[in-house]
Amino acid sequence: MTGAVFTAEAVVAGYVPGLPIVQGASVAVAAGEIVTIIGPNGAGKSTFLKALAGLVPTTSGRVSLAGRDVTGLPAPELVRAGLGFVPQTGNVFTTLTIHENLVVGAHTVGGDLGPRLAAAYAMFPALAAKRGQRARVLSGGQRQMLAIARALMTRPAVLMLDEPTAGLSPKAVNEVFDDLRRLAASGVAILLVEQNAKAALRLSDRGLVLVEGRNRFEGRAADLLADPAVGEAFLGHRKAATPGGA
Amino acid sequence: MLAQSLADGILTGAIIALGAIGVSLGLQILRFANFAHAELVTWGGYLALVFVTFAGPGTPTGPFSFGWQLIAAMLLAAVLTGGLAWLVDRLVFSRLRRSGAQPLSMVFASFGAALVMRHVVVLIWGSGSYFYTSELQIALEVLPGVRMLPDQLFILGLTLLVVTGLHLYLTHSRTGMAMRAMAESPALARVCGIEVEAVVRWTWILSGALAAMAGVFMGLSPQIHPEMGLSLMLALFAAAILGGVGSLVGAVVGGLLVGLAENLSVLFVDPGYKTAMPFLLLLLVLAVRPQGLFGDKA
């Protein structure tokens, strides 16, 4: 799509050479847009994100970020190019304080971090109150906040999140989704992988259904929610969908 | 007698702590038990000797047996040993890392590297002992019944200074935080844009420099010989694991406890078994609390 700040085309990637898990997936995200990748277990959603983050080797395809070809760059280079990533698990340093987590998040940024830290604490006041404490004291929802705040320290153009609501309480899920909405409104391009597919699609502008490492369906999130084929296979709808049923 | 043993134990412990910090960083950041680390202690001692041989240990200053030259020699040895550690990494360990070798291959290679490093010392300097200085010192009675040499007090003071400095470095500098981040999770560190190889290199240099200081301190109390590092090896591992891998405070406390155990054991068992004490302490820790006193992970 035109105007996308982040595009990935026909990406093939996997842990073991010759055994690709992602087999030609494509995605594009524009500034201020939220795009969600859904799909069955084992479809390669997480691997796709990790490949885009430079953590899993990419064997072919093309990735560009803010008009620059970033295909195959190692993770630190991608961070410098403007990519932020929040992994699903182990996404905060539990032995470091909240303040230290944020400083480490800004590792590629030189100079005074004061304004960035202030912005992070302004966005997440709950973190500000605990800035000197080790991250292991945080609740699941707060950890997710910290992980997002940490990834934002570099002021990335695109933020990728791998199942940011997994294991969270319904209240914390809403908070995380609210945060993502605010971020998108501020102009960040957001790409997320979610198990909680329906809620994520309601939040999103567009969606992508990944099956066996390839794009199966893609389009406006609202259309995907309404599409009976998608609903039946990937959103848990019965064949005869109950009206308004969740 | 007891008080004197305690004092001796603290001195030994300070030296062990300096070496154990490197072992602990290695176990945590490099992720393998580096059996060649103790040889860096030996190399530090001998590299300082090279400088002392040319410049002399200096005119004794104040109560100490040496002058500024020895301190300069120590700093030089710290830099060179840091470089040596990095060189060994480049020649051996980084190649193994790149080939995706399993961690135990690294342990192995570290045994091989240790053999080479130790015996190159013998090749260059022979198997005998060396003293930095032949000055005699008079022990001071620092506490009732506790006598220590001025040089030993110097060692304790400088160790305290270095450890405090290192603590501040690890908690307040950007690189220090990156090192701790990588110690906890290399994967997440990469996500944060940290260059793993840069942190690894810096870890080697830092541990090498600290090991060199331990080596020079051993040389001051009172001599250096090719097996000085080897004789310390079990104590270094015991201290690092006892304190809790990855914890600086742990490594220091572990070092002190091991030093005390060695020196106090002499009061109860045959001194011939002194060098086995750190190991017995280690077995006890592994059986009771494998994560160590200050360890984070179970």
Next chain:
Amino acid sequence: MIGLASYLVFFFSIVLILGIVALGLNLQWGYTGLFNAGIVGFYAIGAYTHAIVTSPAKAGMIANLGLPWAFGIAGAMVTTAFAAWLVGLVTIRLRGDYLAISTYGIAVSIQLVTLNLESLTGGPNGFPGIPRPLFTTLGSPALFNIFFLGVLVVVTGLVYWGLERILRSPWGRVLKAIREDETAAVALGKSALRFRLEAFVIGSTLMGLAGALYASYIGFVSPYDFVPILTFQIWAMVIVGGSGNNLGVLLGTLLVWAIWAASGVAVTKLVPAAYAAQGGALQVILIGLVLVLALLFRPRGLLGEAATVSRHAADD
């Protein structure tokens, strides 16, 4: 000619003894992935136990039993097995490098015992006069050496044959599964630990057996026969030969011991006596280099792993 022949008999005897040690390590490392850095300790336990069990009573020695050779061999194996079992109980569940540190510590401690517990071990002066089987009957040292070489061929052959059999049994296949596959190891849980402990004890017992054979071959042991370098020589033999391949390991033993012996000869011939320490250092440096270079350039050894498709193969 006679000199060379008798040297070769001696050389091959030592190769066969060390070959048993290397086979023991191969069971632990090559087939089970256990890092034993205290080989020389178990070897020493076997040697000293055999010396104590078979030597006649003597003033100052508290435990000499004066029993026949076979009792010495059996006693050495039982004692080493027991020691390995004790060590294993504490350490086998630890991460690999902690096992390395612990076993290294065991070897250091055992050497301290051999040095200090004089009434049992003879202390730093060593333990002389260990009876050599049929030595008086055979009449001449040369004949004894040839006879003992025959004994060693038979014993090493039996050990090789026995190991090959148990490794092909279900027990051996479980070992490999544990080493190769974390999930299998976790699924087996406690019993995975039991298999690892069994492999550790059997491997160490073989080292004890080799120690006993050494003691009864030479007739004298001292703490200086059991220095850490031996551990690394054995490691070099296994790595060079190819861990996980018993035949390769025996070949590696022959090769590494030949390098060691030849470098020893070269050093005594070429290096002036005043520089003996440096000459010895060169020999050890060579072993260190063999270890490191083999790991860097030939990580699968000369022969590689025998008949198995290893996941590690894909990493090369």
